[in-house]
Amino acid sequence: MIHTIKSYSWIMLLLAVACDQREQLVDEQSEGFCLSENLRHQLVLDTLRERDITQHITLTGEVSYNPDKVVQFVSWIAGIAVQTHFSLGDFVRQGQVLATLKSPALNTMLAEQRSLQAQRQLAERQYTAAQGMYDDNIAAERDLIETKSALEKLDAELANIEANLALFHPNPAQGIFEIRSPSSGYIVEKNINPGMPINDGDNLFTVSGLSEVWVMANVYATDMQFVQQGMDVEIRTLAYPGAVFHGRISALPQVFDSHERVLKARIVIPNEGLELKPGMSADIAVERRGAGKAVALPADAVIFDDNQYFAVVYGGDCDLQLRRISFVARDDQWYFVDNGLEPGERVVSQNHLLIYERIKG
Known part of the structure; x- marks a missing residue:
């Protein structure tokens, strides 16, 4: 029985040491690891800076005729x-x-x-x-x-x-x-x-005539405070993966649709190539601007592991760090970080997973 207790104590001690080492990997400079010349040429680095906090809200909608x-x-x-x-x-x-x-x-x-x-x-x-x-x-x-x-x-x-x-x-x-x-x-x-x-x-x-069409976006009550007339939007459809159509909210009624219980925001968009067809479903991204600024981390540079978010900070070929980050907002392009990174630091945004695996051991 005594032998079992001692074994258990040793296991707990080893786990504590391992956790402590892991914390050091996250928060401190990695030791004994330098980039090879080949790997260095494969990296893409981004210099961090503060940006206005933004967030994209995605609305559903449908392409419609221009009644005029x-x-x-x-x-x-x-x-x-x-x-x-x-x-x-x-x-x-x-x-x-x-x-x-x-x-x-x-x-x-x-x-x-x-x-x-x-x-x-x-x-x-x-x-x-x-x-x-x-x-x-x-x-x-x-x-x-x-x-x-x-x-x-x-x-x-x-x-x-x-x-x-x-x-x-x-x-x-x-x-x-x-x-x-x-x-x-x-x-x-x-x-x-x-x-x-x-x-x-x-x-x-x-x-x-289809040279100009309307895109009717569904604005639910929870999104009303973030959607305003005159806002620029990006429109994507399943028919054209990767293609982005740009428009602007030209009208936002103050009365809810009696059937769908949404506000129908109207977006007038040129359709010279006749790519947008009435009845086609669409996703409409609206940029929501928050208060203040924060360090903007490119979304491609974020690593999600073990329910935590990390970034690889580059100080030199032999100066690579893992940083645990927390953020106040995010969208498809940026994570707005409030802890863990500083303006002017450089982060790895391509092939960073290779470095992450090496550093974390």
Whole structure:
């Protein structure tokens, strides 16, 4: 029993010595280790300096159309789609025929147009006659006003029906309407196919320009204090790994979305290469600035081991130290250190793990 206790005491003593040695490896200069010339050439060193404390908050979001560049074509007549000349995603030009539609309304509208044209000709003759008689003091001013009012009413009705016909571009010879694109852009929504019945009020298709898109970022209540209008952001998508799109928060509403319970921050971004597609999910990084400054350690120089953070400080080829660090904030680029490092010191940010393993033994 005594022998067992003595053995246990020796083990505890050895552990204490080992721990003490480990502390020395962390906090003091390494002894007996120098960089080889080959390893020295493989190192990358960074000189530490103080920076404003920043932190990147990542928001989720989605690429959306710019509503100012979206045109929806809504039918106000019923009929049957005869042909379509476009597919979802096609680029179309203003005035291009996209579909044809057969509708009983065509004959009705053409008949109404002819009737109004005939009525207008008669009303114009009556107004001309009333004007002449008024000038000759034969007719009263009231008669002139009445004939003029009747002519103006017919003009308005005729202009209205002609505007409606112009919207659908009738082809009386074939008994069809031609539906033409109201603007140039991409077909981003299509709800019409040959043989499909069309009802009054149906949205047949949507045309959108994509040279500029919106990215709608979800701002939860916990992040509201860090997100402000006018902040620059970085946008990343799964479709383009490594690519970063830059934008700025142009609007931040003060009302939560009733369904998702978030604020929808709007980011307007140029899309000249048409890489960003509406409906594409995105991650939006917003830079949060904290109070004060701290030593900024490159994220690549940080070593995480045994639930602790370390950096390799370079004082010379034979002067390498492990430093245990603590930080107040971090992001993908920097760790803002409040203990363990000083401005002006140099740290190893590439191949530092090789040195770490040698020093810690």
